[in-house]
Amino acid sequence: MTDIERKARAREATARLGGWSAGLDVAGVPEAVLERLSLVLLDTLGVTALGAALDEQRALRAAWNAPDGPAPLIGGGRSATVDAAAWLNANALVALELDEGNKYAKGHPAAHGFPAVLALAAERDATGADTAAALLAAYEVAARFGRAARLRAGAHPHGNWGVAGAAAGCARLLGLDAAATAAAIDAGAGLPVAGHFASATDGNPVRNAWMGASNVSGLAAARMAAAGIARNTGTAALSLGDLLGELDTGELTGGLGERWDVTRGYFKRHASCSFTHPAADAALELRGALDPSRIASVLVETHALGAGLASAEWDGRLSAMFSTPFAVAAALLDGEVGPAASGPGRLDDPDLRGLARRVRVAAAADLTARLPDERPARVTVVLDDGATLTREAPNPVGDADHHPLDERDVVRLLHRWLPGGSALIGRAADLARDLPTLRRVGEPLRGLAGLEN
Incomplete structure (x- = not known):
């Protein structure tokens, strides 16, 4: 044309x-x-x-x-x-x-x-x-x-x-x-x-x-x-x-x-890029069944659009909010990823940074194939004894298609x-x-x- x-x-x-x-x-x-x-x-x-x-x-x-x-x-x-x-x-x-x-x-x-x-x-x-x-x-x-x-x-x-x-x-x-x-x-x-x-x-x-x-x-x-x-x-x-x-x-x-x-x-x-939300939601579901101090590694599989948010290093609020390892680590440690998670008093916490560095992000073809109706993520946590726990989220909580929020929320x-x-x-x-x-x-x-x- x-x-x-x-x-x-x-x-x-x-x-x-x-x-x-x-x-x-x-x-x-x-x-x-x-x-x-x-x-x-x-x-x-x-x-x-x-x-x-x-x-x-x-x-x-x-x-x-x-x-x-x-x-x-x-x-x-x-x-x-x-x-x-x-x-x-x-x-x-x-x-x-x-x-x-x-x-x-x-x-x-x-x-x-x-x-x-x-x-x-x-x-x-x-x-x-x-x-x-x-x-x-x-x-x-x-x-x-x-x-x-x-x-x-x-x-x-x-x-x-x-x-x-x-x-x-x-x-x-x-x-x-x-x-x-x-x-x-x-x-x-x-x-x-x-x-x-x-x-x-x-x-x-x-x-x-x-x-x-x-x-x-x-x-x-x-x-x-x-x-x-x-x-x-x-x-x-x-x-x-x-x-x-x-x-x-x-x-x-x-x-x-x-x-x-x-x-x-x-x-x-969550106070973070929406591409990090399904992974954070899945991490929150896993949190009640594990001790974060026993986490050896975390694998986050996501769609191709979100796979680029893989850095476990940040130098301020904005770069942290665009890091899936940050969002997952904050969810596992704090039980939420609110505005305080990326505040100046929290970002340099050694436990937060240490756990984030054990999070790996990878694109998964089966999850990419579900775009645009879903923006899924799959989180697998490996514990220090070799045990694994996995959860998957099809969309962020708050999406109109997945646990929508109402005025009270x-x-x-x-x-x-x-x-x-x-x-x-x-x-x-x-x-x-x-x-x-x-x-x-x-x-x-x-x-x-x-x-x-």
Whole structure:
């Protein structure tokens, strides 16, 4: 197929997405979809506040020195300009690897666009119905681009395919028509970050910044369309589909308005990359039947996507969260892989590092064959007397297809991880639950600045 033909197909698919997004009305959305959107929003708000409490995020806010404005720095104690809030909230959202994700999109649709939509909604004091529609458009368009994009080996999925979703959500909130929304989506698809996965495994926080870039780029794309200077030329065919990999344009519109990807995502109970979760879950199942001091070795078999997270060495929080040996060792020793597991006082513990160095990770063809519906792992522990114990997990706990979490579960986790955050969590839960019926969202959103004073 020629470049002209590929661009024509991308342009047509983008036009359909633009029309769907511009016309999206929550009054016609199934109740189950709105309930799941509410839960994704609650998780997003709570996890953003949790990330904002980190010392490094406090330092980033101070260095940014953003002017006061209408959009909350969630958990950051104040409000700022729209662009600063979108960038800083997105960075905080992904800082602890606890943000909601979607295995079919192969990444994190909500984090790509929710901070931008919420910041813009606060500025515009939008209705709850419009804000909910914009969030849903952001998620669904991002997830479809995630399904469609097959990134080159080594490319990290933060900040590239999801920019189009951020643009769609912001365009919906600005009330753009179908053609202008399509132009915004196309512009967003032309603003990808080409980040390497090694930045995550190396512990380079630029990986978090890619989500800030996605949200600010989504705002920029929607504003370009509002100004009438954006065009739908099928940009995605060559940006995502040539420079960064391949693009299956059929995935952009398949089942549009019938399949809701927001209902098919996962929530996290481990502060680590989702590829480590099934192994950590299996390790937790084994933990009650063994003494960790007697472990001679651990073999983690996983799918090809997760096999690269094999290093047992880390030099900080981020590189630890992208290490399966770290996650398995923390699960076996501590009984959980919460935010404290990768805190500065825990990472250098000799028992944690020693056990992690006895964990080996390998790709298994039978597990890879179960992608994308499953992201499985098999963990075999060998004890000092030669006895072996094995457990297998088909998906992470929290996946919509495997032990899904409900509102009580998400709230319970947030309370455990965010001491002193009860009031903020309660306000976030109320906002998320009531969003489609709220008359205006400006003040409720600014009420989530929360913790810092």
